[in-house]
Amino acid sequence: METTKLIPVLGTAAFGLLIVVTLGIVYLTLSGWRDRQRREQDRRANR
Template identity: 50%
Template sequence: MAIETTTLLNTLFLAALGLLVIVSGGILYLTTLEWRDRRRQDRDKRLGS
């Protein structure tokens, strides 16, 4: 019974770690897109004025 519990906990830990990496990567991706878009809009404002 202890072996099954350990296997279950290891599986849950790896799943949680994987989700954390995926969510963190998504946040980093969206932040980078927003930063790039904001930079592009600022450049367009300066050139258009």
């Protein structure tokens, strides 16, 4: 494969991986936030 054809493929792959990693971080952040909210609600209900 020529270098001129390889660069756009690598750029597209890097962009795709960036999107996947970003979405993973957002998912983990939101799930952690939801868990904290549930724990707070349980703690308030058990008082």
